[in-house]
Amino acid sequence: MTEIDRSEVAGLTPAQARARFRDGLVTPTAGWSRGWTQANLVVLPREEAYDFLVFAQRNPRACPVLEVFEPGAVSGALLDGDVRTDLPAYRVFRDGELVEEPTDVRSWWRDDLVSFLVGCSFTFEDALLVAGIDVRHQSEGVNVPMYRTSVRCRPAGALSGPLVVSMRPVPADRVADAVRVTSRYPGVHGAPVHVGDPGALGIEDLDRPDHGDAVTVRPGEVPVFWACGVTPQAAVVESRPTLALTHAPGHMLVTDGRDTDLLLA
Amino acid sequence: MTEIDRSEVAGLTPAQARARFRDGLVTPTAGWSRGWTQANLVVLPREEAYDFLVFAQRNPRACPVLEVFEPGAVSGALLDGDVRTDLPAYRVFRDGELVEEPTDVRSWWRDDLVSFLVGCSFTFEDALLVAGIDVRHQSEGVNVPMYRTSVRCRPAGALSGPLVVSMRPVPADRVADAVRVTSRYPGVHGAPVHVGDPGALGIEDLDRPDHGDAVTVRPGEVPVFWACGVTPQAAVVESRPTLALTHAPGHMLVTDGRDTDLLLA
The missing domain is CATH 3.40.1640.10 (PSTPO5379-like)
Structure with missing residues (x-):
């Protein structure tokens, strides 16, 4: 970009x-x-x-x-x-x-x-910025990092697949704000599905996303994960x-x- | 009852x-x-x-x-x-x-x-009661009053039909509270679709609901209308x-x- x-x-x-x-x-x-x-x-x-x-x-x-x-x-x-x-x-x-x-x-x-x-989730990024929370992939000029997790979606007919998440690093003292801000947008993934501990989602290395680009996670920041619209794409492919x-x-x-x-x- | x-x-x-x-x-x-x-x-x-x-x-x-x-x-x-x-x-x-x-x-x-x-909408009635707002059909022991309106839903394929609403009378100084309380339940119709003025919805007589029973609207109360799950039923029938x-x-x-x-x- x-x-x-x-x-x-x-x-x-x-x-x-x-x-x-x-x-x-x-x-x-x-x-x-x-x-x-x-x-x-x-x-x-x-x-x-x-x-x-x-x-x-x-x-x-x-x-x-x-x-x-x-x-x-x-x-x-x-x-x-x-x-x-x-x-x-x-x-x-x-x-x-x-x-x-x-x-x-x-x-x-x-x-x-x-x-x-x-x-x-790009929809709520503007609201995060207004709240003074840096959206790292935007400030670094790259694509948002996305990860296929070990969590499975509820299947439906022929469709099943993994939950795919996007990640934004958030300073520890702003995580609650990030939750509050994004939970007001349930139509665009809403609140995070997971905060911290990538391993619990089966993500081995934050620096190697399955889609998009890695971003810097600074000291004092926590990786925050939102459900991602690539999820239905993954299920469709499967x-x-x-x-x-x-x-x-x-x-x-x-x-x-x-x-x-x-x-x- | x-x-x-x-x-x-x-x-x-x-x-x-x-x-x-x-x-x-x-x-x-x-x-x-x-x-x-x-x-x-x-x-x-x-x-x-x-x-x-x-x-x-x-x-x-x-x-x-x-x-x-x-x-x-x-x-x-x-x-x-x-x-x-x-x-x-x-x-x-x-x-x-x-x-x-x-x-x-x-x-x-x-x-x-x-x-x-x-x-x-029965789901949010408990929250209304907790907020101290009387749910009239419950206190009068009858079925909630429901009305077919002159508002049409967005059609989809073979399905189209009128918006059907339920009505609860709310004291004028509690209407804002009723909106706030119910808007926290978007999965069960959420905030009212209309407050006051039944005529604007094509409802001629509040005392003659199309489904359910009439309830008392006391002086100082405003009829508040929520989208009703009979709506899909009406579209299916049509x-x-x-x-x-x-x-x-x-x-x-x-x-x-x-x-x-x-x-x-």
Whole structure:
């Protein structure tokens, strides 16, 4: 993200941000279009979509569904755009195998595909910053670190998989504040699922995340873990659907929804 | 509810309460098994279940799904019992027509039926009582008044219908408290959808609810309206599925879940 002016991209409207990605820019989206909701994307054939919704219902922390498009639709209430072109990067899975990481999925599109927009913890990062809590991957200009844990999600039909978490280091005396701030956003993963002790989650080395980039954990800081929208992606891959399209980790859909709409009164 | 000892039924475990209903007792369940979560029931063929989940996602205030059983299953994480026998009263709809109001639906059961447990505002009534706010239908020993409104839900596939609300009169100086208390329970309808002015919801006469019983609104009290779990029932009926089983309004499933699990931290 070194070539990107972070203060400039924070001020872009969602439509402006999506235009850049549609034009070919590939970058993690943390910090982009501040105040606008970013979403994980999972696209599945209609035949596999029911299991996905039940999986989401059973694992609401990891899989908070913000919107379900009609079968074949490329836009919806939260997106006045084209879900096939407007993300910086996608992943294409056939029978559970990653076959491509394109910047456009129009060639894969079918009329029976259902797009799920799933809440993303980037939404509450602005609230953390307002509370004076540094969001390390933003200040270090890298992608958020994500880890596959040894915790299993509740299965649903063909879908099962590990809980995937994102990690942000928080000073020990601000952990309670980080919990309070993020618990007000249940629609985007909400409160942390785990504080400290990566080993209890089966994470062997914080410096080697499964997705994204490692960040500095300073002395006096505690690693805090939130459920991550890559969780449904991992379950979808394990279930080996004939076709699945997703965002590339950290490369989210910038929607036309406002973060404040996800804030509890 | 005149023959029922209200303080006794408030103290029953869910299993004890369900045993009474299984043995034939027919009564609204408000005030029963205090502290344990009560749920609306909607049972649909698997083929119609996808639309129901999308409808729930699009109308979360009215249709907060607490659990989805596996197809054909009669119990689940929130029910160590039998969903076909353990409610005080059911409704059976064929092609959208109410054909029976039995106390047992075993004769209607099929292996492709999916049971949805949907949050019920009875859950937050205990919290209102603790806050010193009278719950009028409980103190008057009747069923909660429910109204079909002129507000339409967001449709999903074959499902569309009116928003149905429950009403509780609240003293004007306690309305803000009622909002605060109930907004901490988003999984069971959460904050009111409307305060005062029944006409704006298309309700012509508070004394003639569409379901349940009228309650006294005292001078200085304001009618406060919460989204009601009869909403999904109304949408299901309008969509005329081949078969639908539901609870009878006010006659809920007393689950093995605790209200505190639905309380926001």
